Amino acid sequence: MTDSTAFDWRSFLLKWSGEWADSLPDSETRSADDEAARQARWLGLPPASADRIAAAEERLGRQLPPSYREFLKVSDGWRNAGAFVWLLAGTEEAHWHNNESGLADICSEHLDEDSRPEDWREADLWRRGLQLDVESDITHVLMDPEDVDEDGEWAVYTWASWRAEPPERHANFLAFMRDMHREFHSLAARETDAEPVFANDTTRELDTRVEEARLAALRGGWEQAEQTLDEAKGYGRPRAAGLRDQIRRLLGETYMVYFEGLVTDPRYAPELLPALVAEHAQHSYRDDSTLKFHLRGADDDLMSLAFATLDQVRDGTYRYAPAGPFGEAVDRARELARWGDSDEAWRTLMRALPLWEPLGPDHLAPLAWVADPLLGHLLTPERGRELLSTPRAGQPGGPPVPAPDLDPGNLAWLAEPDRGNNRTSYRFVLVEGVSPEELPGRLADEGEDGHDTVLNAPMTLWDARHASMGHQREFSSYDDKALVAVGRAGAGAGAGWSFAFDDHPAPFNRPRFVSPAATAGAGTRAVVVWSGLRAGPGEPFFHLSVAQDGAEQYAFTYEGGEIRRSGEIPAALEPDQFFRDTEDGSDAEAERRLLEAVTREFGASLPRHALTAGRLHTFTTRSWTRPPAHGETYMTLRLDPAPVHPTTVGRSGADEPESRR
Template structure:
C-alpha cells in the first residue's frame, strides 16, 4: 500500500498489520487484549457505512480526505496505532482537537510560538482517542490537490513540534513501520525485508549504489539494524552527513555482541563518524565534548583510533603508497592509487561494504569527496 489509497486497497494492509500485531503481543498483553479481536485477527471494527461517513462530513461542514474516508469505509475506528496511540475514534467519536482535548489544546495555543502550529491546533480534527500523552490530527487547513489533509502526530513528551505527514495514509504507513521498529517482530514481513537487504548488499558490492541505498533506507524505517550499518557506510561516503549521523546514533545506541560487527564499528565506522564534521567550525568546548565522545566510542568498540584501522597486507601497502603521494601534493594520483588497489581490500565481515575508515585518515580522508566516494562505490569490491 502506498501513501495514496482508496477503496479496498486498505484491506490487505490492515489485515497484515492486524495479524502481525496480535501475533507480537506479549503474554500479559494478550490476557487483556479483546478476545473478539484476537479471534478475528482484526484490530479494526465494522465498516462505517456511507450514511455515517456523510453524517461526519456534514458535522464538519466539509468532505473528508480521500484516504481517511476510504479507511472508515473499511473500519470505523482502530485499535493500537503504533505503540503510543491506543485507539482511533469512530465517525461519532472524532471531532475538533480544541473540543475533544480542550485543556491540552489551550495550553498549546498559549505556549506555542509558531503561528503555523497555533493555527493547526486551533482547527485540527482529532482522530485518536487514547494515547500515551499523544494525539493524531488531520488539518483541514492544509489540503493538497488530491484532497488529502496534512496529518500530524504530536506527543507532549517529545519536546518538539508535531511530526508532519502528507496525509492519513502516510501517517498510518509510518505507524506500521514504527510497530516494526519498536517491537522487532519475527514475521513474514521482517524476513522478506532481510532477504531484500541481503540482495541489496550483494548488488552494492557489485557496484550498484542508489537502488541498494533505497532498500537500506526502507530497512532502517522498519528498524532493521543491519540496514543501519549498511546505509551508514553509503551515506558517509556519499557526503550524507545528517543521515549518516542518524544511522550511527541508532547503531551505537544498542549493544553489539557480534565480534565482526564490533570490529566493523570500532575500526571503520567510528573513524568515519569522527570525520563527518571535518569542515565544521566548533567552539572549543563543543569540540572538546565531541573528542571525548569519540574517545568513549573507541574504548567501547575496541580502542580503535582514527586512522589505525588499516589491516595488514596488500591493502595496507596501497594506502601507505597513496599517503606518500598525497603528502607530496599529488592528490589525484593518490586517489587513483586507492581505486587501483581496491581489489586488495577485504571486508571485516558480512556487513562491511567499503573502506569507510578512509574518511578518518588524516592524509587520505580529505581526498575522499562525495563524488570520489560514489566513484569508489561504483567499483566491484570483494565480498569476503
C-alpha cells in the first residue's frame, strides 16, 4: 500500500471543510452551493461508488491513478480547491482535454528542432492531459497520464494565464490537494483585519512549530528550523517568512528575501533594513520604487531611515555598530578586515557570537554587518552555515564545525587563473616591520601641500581605479604611477610585513623600469615582484628585487628567455632553477614555484579574499619608470575642465621647460 492510498482522505477533507466554513464572515454574499457547503461544513460531494469509478475508467480508457481513486471514494468532486478552482471534477466531469483550450497550438507555435524536450512535452500536455477543472478563474488543472511514478501516480499540472509562468507540477493528486489546502490557508491568513479571525487547529499547530523552530535556530539547529519555517510560510503564518528570510540571507540567498513582517518593525529595522537595502543598492540602478514597495506599511521615520541607510551603502560609509561585547568584537573585526586579514576578522566575529543579543524575540542572528563595506564580503555560504550553527542569545548547544579559511597563506595563488582570467599581470611591494599606513611615505610622491599622500577610503581595486581615472587630469607616456591596495602581508598583526599590490599594471618596460625596493626599504627590508608570465601579447617576464636599508641587495629579471641579474641572489631564489625549460610553455609553473620560494624566503603572503572580493585602502605610488632621458620623446595629455588642451608631444632636453622634463 502506497502513502497515497493509505492517506486518511476523510479526516483531511473534513478538516479543510470546517476551516473554510469558519473563515467565512456571516455578512458575505455567497452562492447557494457555497452557503449549503458552509451550513453542512462539507466542501465535497457524495462518495463515488466502485461502479461509478469503474464506469469512468471505462469511458476514459485508462485506470485512474491511486490517490485520485481514493479521493473519489470519499468525495466525487470538490468545491473551492484553493482560491481559483471553484469546482473540481469527479467521475462524470473528468475528461481528456484534447487541446480544448487551443494551448497546444499556442505552445508549439515557436518550437523547432532546437527546442528543449520539456518544451515539446509541455505543448503536448494540452492534448493528452485529463482535465479536472470544471469551474475556475481561468485556471486549468490537468493530470498527465505520461508523467507516472513507480506507484502509478500521475503528476498534476496547474496553469493560469494571468500568472505568466509555466505550468506548475504537483507530484500526484494528493500533493495537488495538499497544495490547494495550503493556498487556501495562505490567502485566508492575509486577511489580517477580517472577521472572524482566521484561527483553527492547523494555524495553532503551525504557530507552535514556528516558535519551536525559532528556538531551535538560536541553538544552532537551523536546517530543521528552515524546513519548518518554509512549510509555515506556505500556509501564510505571519512570523514564518521573516524568520526564514534571516536564515536564507545568511546562506547567501537574496532572491525574494524581504524579511516580511519584521523589517518594518522599529525593533528589528536597525538589523534587517541594512541587509535589505544593500541588496537593493546592488541591483536597483538608482530606481528606488521597489524598495518602497518592499517597505510598504512603514511609517515616515522608517522610510527616512531606509533612504539614509541607502545613501550610506551606496557611498560606502555605512558602518555596522551593535552595542555590547559583540559590538566590540565587530570593531576589532572591521580593523582586521581593513588591512586584509579576512580570516581572522571572521574568527573574531565567531568567537564573540555567543555574546550576541537579539533586538527582539524574532531576531535570529546579526545581519546588518552584510551591508558594511568592510565586513560584508566575509560572508560565504559555508560561513553562513557556521554562523547559523553557533548557539547564541543564551541558548545551549554544541560548537559548530568551523568554515575553512579563505586565504591560502602564501603568494602562489597569484599564479592561478582568477575568475574570468583577468589577472594576467600584477606587481607588489612587501615592506618589513612597517604598518600599511606608512607605505605612502615610502612609495608615493608628496602631495600638493607638501605632505605624504594619504590613504583613500577602503574600496575594491576596480572601484578605486575608476575613481582615480575620474579625477586624473594629466596622462604621460613616461609616467607609470601604480594604484595599489595596501594591507598586512600575512595572518595577524604580528606577521611583520605590509604590502602594496597592483592587479592592473602598465606594460613592463625593462629599460625604463626603476624598482621601488630601495626607497621602500629605507631602514628595513623591501621586496618587489612584477610578473607578466601570462600577460598575453609580448614577451613573458618576471622581476624580483630585494633591498635592505635603502640599497638594492640583489635582483633578477627574466624576459624573452633571457635572465639579467645583479647582486648575490640566494640559492633558494636562483632564477636558473625556475626558467631552465621555458620553451615548453611552463612559464605558469615557473611562476607558481617562484612565488612559493618567495613565500618561504620572506615568510610573507598576500590575502587573496581581501584583494579579490574585499575593500582595502589604496593610494597612488610614484612612477615605476625613470624620467625621460635626453632626446627621448614622450607624450603628455592634459585635461582641463574648460577648455581642453590638445595633446602635447615633447622631446626631453635642456631647452624643455622644467615641468616637461
